[in-house]
Amino acid sequence: MTRIKSDFLIIGSGVSGLFTALKLAPLGSVVVVTKKADYESNTNYAQGGIASVFDDKDKFEEHIKDTLESGAGLCDLEAVRVLVEEGPTRVRELLDLGVPFTRNQTGELDLAREGGHSKNRIIHSLDRTGSAVEQSLLDHVHANQNIRILENHACVDLITKHHLKDKDNLPLRCYGAYIVDTETGEVFPVLAKKTILATGGAGQVYLHTTNPNIATGDGVASAYRAGAIVKNMEFYQFHPTSLFHEQGNSFLISEAVRGHGGILREIGGRPFMKDYHTLGELAPRDIVARAIDDTMKKRGEPHVLLDITHRPANDIISHFPSIYERCKKLGIDITTDPIPVVPAAHYMCGGVATDLLGRTNIADLYACGETTCTGVHGGNRLASNSLLECLVFSHRIAGDIRSQGNLSYSSETDLIPDWNKEGTTNTEEWVLISHDLVEIKTIMSNYVGIVRSDMRLERALRRLKLISEEVKDYYNRTTVSLGLLELRNLVKVAELIVRSALLRKESRGLHFNTDYPEDRSPSRQDTILSHKL
Numbered sequence: 001m002t003r004i005k006s007d008f009l010i011i012g013s014g015v016s017g018l019f020t021a022l023k024l025a026p027l028g029s030v031v032v033v034t035k036k037a038d039y040e041s042n043t044n045y046a047q048g049g050i051a052s053v054f055d056d057k058d059k060f061e062e063h064i065k066d067t068l069e070s071g072a073g074l075c076d077l078e079a080v081r082v083l084v085e086e087g088p089t090r091v092r093e094l095l096d097l098g099v100p101f102t103r104n105q106t107g108e109l110d111l112a113r114e115g116g117h118s119k120n121r122i123i124h125s126l127d128r129t130g131s132a133v134e135q136s137l138l139d140h141v142h143a144n145q146n147i148r149i150l151e152n153h154a155c156v157d158l159i160t161k162h163h164l165k166d167k168d169n170l171p172l173r174c175y176g177a178y179i180v181d182t183e184t185g186e187v188f189p190v191l192a193k194k195t196i197l198a199t200g201g202a203g204q205v206y207l208h209t210t211n212p213n214i215a216t217g218d219g220v221a222s223a224y225r226a227g228a229i230v231k232n233m234e235f236y237q238f239h240p241t242s243l244f245h246e247q248g249n250s251f252l253i254s255e256a257v258r259g260h261g262g263i264l265r266e267i268g269g270r271p272f273m274k275d276y277h278t279l280g281e282l283a284p285r286d287i288v289a290r291a292i293d294d295t296m297k298k299r300g301e302p303h304v305l306l307d308i309t310h311r312p313a314n315d316i317i318s319h320f321p322s323i324y325e326r327c328k329k330l331g332i333d334i335t336t337d338p339i340p341v342v343p344a345a346h347y348m349c350g351g352v353a354t355d356l357l358g359r360t361n362i363a364d365l366y367a368c369g370e371t372t373c374t375g376v377h378g379g380n381r382l383a384s385n386s387l388l389e390c391l392v393f394s395h396r397i398a399g400d401i402r403s404q405g406n407l408s409y410s411s412e413t414d415l416i417p418d419w420n421k422e423g424t425t426n427t428e429e430w431v432l433i434s435h436d437l438v439e440i441k442t443i444m445s446n447y448v449g450i451v452r453s454d455m456r457l458e459r460a461l462r463r464l465k466l467i468s469e470e471v472k473d474y475y476n477r478t479t480v481s482l483g484l485l486e487l488r489n490l491v492k493v494a495e496l497i498v499r500s501a502l503l504r505k506e507s508r509g510l511h512f513n514t515d516y517p518e519d520r521s522p523s524r525q526d527t528i529l530s531h532k533l
Contacts, residue, residue: 001418002188006031006148007407009176009190011155011219012198015130016369016390018137020196023398025146028407031190032141032149033179035214035482049124049256050094050133050391051117051384052087054109058119060084067385070116070284071378072509073522074232079375082356083385083392090391091123099136101125114255114383116284122256122384128322133387152182154482155199155218156419158226158365159189164415172227174365175413182482187419193407196397197223197352197367198390202493204486206345207445210239210252216486217493219371223352224492228360229530231373232350233493234501235510237381238450240264240288242344244303245330253306253323253341255383258282260319262308264292265338267301286380286510289343293450296342305338343450347386349377349510350500353528358397361530364410366401368393379509426479433483436467440487440494448498453514461498467491500527 007028010017021030053063063084068075095101101123102110112122125132141147156178161167163175176191199219203211224230241258243251258264258281264273276291277283283291292304308316313335317324320334327334351373358366358374369390376389401407443463447456468491475488504511504527507518 002186003418004031004188004190005409005413006190006192007194008401009033009192009195010198011177011196012200012369012371013149014198014200014369014390015133015137015387016394017196017198018134018141019391020198020368020394020397021141021147022137022144023395024401025144027398027402028146028193030147031192032147033153033155033177033190034149034151035154035182035218037151049112049114049122049129049384050087050091050387051114051121051382052091052123052388053084053121054088054091054123055111055119055121058121062118063121066116066118067376067382068378070380070382072286072380072520074235074378074509074524074526076375076378076524079356082396083376083389086392086395087388090388090395094133094136094391097136097140099125099133101132112256113259113282115258115279115282115288116382122259124256126319126321130387150179153179154182154485155222156180156187156480156485158195158222158362159191159416160226160362161412162226163417164412170412171363172361173363173410173412174226175410175416177222178419180480180482180485185479185481187421187480189416189419191409191413191416193364193409194401195365196358197365197371198369198394199371201348201370202490203345203348205440205444205490205494205497206449207441208242208342209345210242211345216490217348218486218489219367220348220351220496221489221492223360223362223365223367223371224496224529224531226362226365227531228362228365229353229528230351230496231353231526231528232379232500233348233496233529234504234527235349235377235379236345236497237285237347237349237510238289238343239346240285240292240343241306241339241341243327243330244340244342245332247330251326252344252346253339254320255285257306257308257320257323258288260308261311262306263310264288265305265307266295266299267303267305269305272304284380285383286512289450290512292341292343303340303342306341307338308334309336309338347381349373349379349381350527354393356396357400358393359400366397368397379511421479424477424479432474433487436471436487437490439467440464440490444494444497448494448501451512451514452501454502457498457502461495461502464491464495464498468495496529499529503527
């Protein structure tokens with residue numbers, strides 16, 4: 001049976017995983033596990049850009065202030081300061097790696113503005129920033145002989161003392177992970193000195209999402225099952241403007257469109273954002289998403305309109321070529337037609353709790369990117385801080401590992417058993433998985449969306465517990481498959497979101513509960529959950 005030993009195991013191939021891989025490669029062998037092709041990740045779908053202070057008129061303190069204000073009193077100030085002050089250096093590393101960031105006529109970086117930002121500080125590559133960053137990182141990863149990418153492989157479970165026979169006196173430590181080859185079905189251990197989770201978000205827990213199909217919360221679910229602490233899972237950010245079209249597949253209409261002057265209108269043409277916030281279209285995302293949701297409900301309309309037709313056509317096309325091309329294929333010319341949009345699940349602000357070096361409460365297990373809760377985003381992520389968080393904390397993880405000097409495998413590593421599939425059978429009952437997936441997504445969208453109530457949350461939790469028991473029973477008697485793993489992870493993440501939402505007795509940031517008034521006072525009350533093993 002296959003067994004792989006590597007100095008470092010990274011699960012996920014977005015910017016967090018790839019940037020960490022490049023940082024760790026000089027220290028030893030690296031295995032990167034990715035469910036699909038190596039380029040398929042949330043990073044690849046990030047249109048807007050990376051927020052960082054590059055303008056002489058901008059200051060670190062202003063970026064910090066904007067982040068804290070968006071975070072609704074829940075940001076960790078030290079984490080935000082690390083993000084902002086170390087950000088420019090990490091972005092310059094991307095420039096050195098050849099990422100083709102857009103420049104203005106003078107050759108300087110073209111700095112855009114997005115909602116919640118007081119200054120132009122969004123570094124971008126037209127409206128394909130994530131894709132541009134991902135491709136540049138991949139080029140360098142492929143050229144590095146110390147990095148091995150396992151495509152079409154997925155994490156089944158993190159390996160801890162619970163997989164050993166004599167475990168009572170052992171500390172909670174990660175020895176690697178059981179990995180499944182999704183094409184052959186073989187499950188095998190990848191044993192590592194350090195394991196890094198970089199699996200991205202969980203947008204597929206909702207019916208409408210801007211995330212790709214692979215965003216099924218694998219990192220959070222796996223870490224929680226292994227005993228990791230998760231934090232602030234109730235804060236799921238809905239992007240205000242996702243394309244509304246039966247063939248649109250929730251295609252994201254970047255925040256930058258509003259930053260470039262786009263106006264939100266009712267279907268009849270009346271602009272409405274000034275009714276909700278003095279910043280209008282540039283208000284923080286949670287406010288814009290609720291305003292759109294409220295406008296749609298009040299008027300009984302299926303969507304609103306995002307109108308940028310007042311800008312010159314050449315200007316629109318040059319700034320947003322991907323959005324222009326995608327919409328044009330669907331019969332929408334954004335230079336002459338307003339874009340029909342609705343809010344869609346976009347970004348998970350909570351996640352696996354880490355310190356400022358990316359360490360979890362499980363020894364030798366790190367996490368970075370959207371799968372984490374570093375304290376940076378608080379109750380609502382500021383636009384384009386996410387890719388910056390990936391860069392800054394990936395670098396910090398590598399720095400912490402480097403500072404530990406020569407590493408060795410834990411003495412228990414050789415005692416890790418092979419995967420045992422006795423008692424499980426192959427099944428063709430895919431209909432059971434697909435039905436449960438639809439039910440989870442429907443429950444979450446109907447009861448745990450932009451506006452919530454205790455009654456809705458309690459109903460959601462009751463139904464999710466039933467599905468969870470069904471999935472657990474099905475998993476225990478069925479041969480591992482990617483669809484089953486994703487279902488298992490999604491129902492766990494859905495439960496964590498609902499349980500966290502029920503614990504927060506206030507409306508704050510992205511968590512808006514009609515049973516509690518909104519509280520904008522400073523508060524560092526985090527929602528913390530851990531699995532009793």
